[in-house]
Amino acid sequence: MIYLLLSILASTAIFVVFKLFNRFRINTFQAIVANYVTACICGLISYKSPINTSEIFNSKWFLGAILLGFLFISVFNLMALTAQRNGLSVASVASKMSVVIPVIFGLYVYNESVGFQKVFGIILALIAVYLTAIKAKSSISLRQGIFLPFILFLGSGVIDASIKYLETTYVPKNGIPIFSATIFGCAAIIGLLILVYNTIKQSIKFEIKNVIGGIILGIINYYSIVFLLKALQFKGLESSTLFTVNNVAIVMVSTLVGLFLFRESISKKNWIGISLAIVSILLVTLA
Numbered sequence: 001m002i003y004l005l006l007s008i009l010a011s012t013a014i015f016v017v018f019k020l021f022n023r024f025r026i027n028t029f030q031a032i033v034a035n036y037v038t039a040c041i042c043g044l045i046s047y048k049s050p051i052n053t054s055e056i057f058n059s060k061w062f063l064g065a066i067l068l069g070f071l072f073i074s075v076f077n078l079m080a081l082t083a084q085r086n087g088l089s090v091a092s093v094a095s096k097m098s099v100v101i102p103v104i105f106g107l108y109v110y111n112e113s114v115g116f117q118k119v120f121g122i123i124l125a126l127i128a129v130y131l132t133a134i135k136a137k138s139s140i141s142l143r144q145g146i147f148l149p150f151i152l153f154l155g156s157g158v159i160d161a162s163i164k165y166l167e168t169t170y171v172p173k174n175g176i177p178i179f180s181a182t183i184f185g186c187a188a189i190i191g192l193l194i195l196v197y198n199t200i201k202q203s204i205k206f207e208i209k210n211v212i213g214g215i216i217l218g219i220i221n222y223y224s225i226v227f228l229l230k231a232l233q234f235k236g237l238e239s240s241t242l243f244t245v246n247n248v249a250i251v252m253v254s255t256l257v258g259l260f261l262f263r264e265s266i267s268k269k270n271w272i273g274i275s276l277a278i279v280s281i282l283l284v285t286l287a
Contacts, residue, residue, distance in 0.1 A: 001231075001237070003231040004228075004245065006227040007231055007246060008253060010223050010227055011246075011254075012253045012254050012257055013224075014217065014220055014221060014224060015250075015254040017216060017217045019258075020213075026207075026210050029194075029195070030206065031214035032214065033188060033194075033195055035214040035218035036184045037192075038217075039184035039188075039219070039225075040181045040182075040185040042223075043178060043180045043184060044181045046226075047178045048174065049174070049178075056182060059170070061170040061171050064162060064166045065186060068166075069186025069187040069189075070187070071155060071158065072159070073190050078148065082094060086149055092251075093130055095153070095156045096133060096250070097129055098152075098155075099160070099246075099248075100122075101154075101156075101157025102161040102240075105164065105239075106164065110168075110238075110239065112240050118241070120283060121279075121281075121282075121283030121287060122244055124283065125244050125248045125276075125284065128252070128276035128277035129247065129248060131273030131276065132252060132270055132273030132277060133273070160243055163228070163232070164239050166179070167232050167233065171229070176226055176229045176230065180225050184218075184222065245284060252274050252278070255270060255273075255274060
């Protein structure tokens with residue numbers, strides 16, 4: 001359970017860092033690329049065994065790691081695009097409601113337990129995510145288009161389900177650092193290629209603060225994934241329960257951090273969502 005708690009705290013810290021990016025006017029994409037490079041280096045440093053590139057290339061999880069690296073940076077940019085075109089609340093709800101995909105995946109593929117209390121808790125969790133993420137004076141309108149939110153929903157869910165499948169099927173217990181480093185390394189390569197392309201196409205200003213912000217984000221991002229993977233290895237907690245608790249808790253804690261640290265306004269709907277989130281976590285955990 002300690003790794004699940006650490007994963008929630010690390011993911012919430014990512015939210016705080018992104019908020020500070022706006023305050024210090026840090027270029028988000030440049031920082032994101034630096035973040036993936038840093039996270040990759042963290043994984044390589046944390047790996048206790050000698051690094052054998054041919055062994056990595058021949059690993060059964062290697063192709064999956066490449067796909068995840070592509071999804072990581074694609075979903076992030078998709079999230080930014082959805083926030084710009086459909087609103088921040090829509091992006092938040094679409095990405096967090098995607099928890100239903102790994103939950104269904106766990107129930108179907110791994111024959112995890114299903115009971116009235118657990119199903120009711122998961123449904124309550126989805127309602128809680130929606131109510132907590134929706135900000136005052138905002139609404140989700142289908143007229144604005146559902147294509148981007150749907151793709152974001154799908155991409156976020158596929159990432160979680162893929163991480164669970166690869167961790168369970170192919171990644172050895174001591175292989176988490178190198179597995180994580182490979183994912184972040186692939187995302188970094190894609191990001192660097194995009195940066196080079198944009199630099200050739202147009203003049204881009206590079207600042208040291210973007211790199212520093214990316215390094216801080218990268219360290220936190222690396223451990224958020226490592227803690228999640230370690231939590232998934234805990235046999236006493238089913239993935240359907242873990243992903244539900246993880247996503248709902250991140251939304252809930254991030255909202256509370258926004259209230260107390262950044263003085264963000266929280267509506268009555270948000271407070272109802274937070275209350276339902278606590279109830280859903282208890283229901284799913286104790287099911």
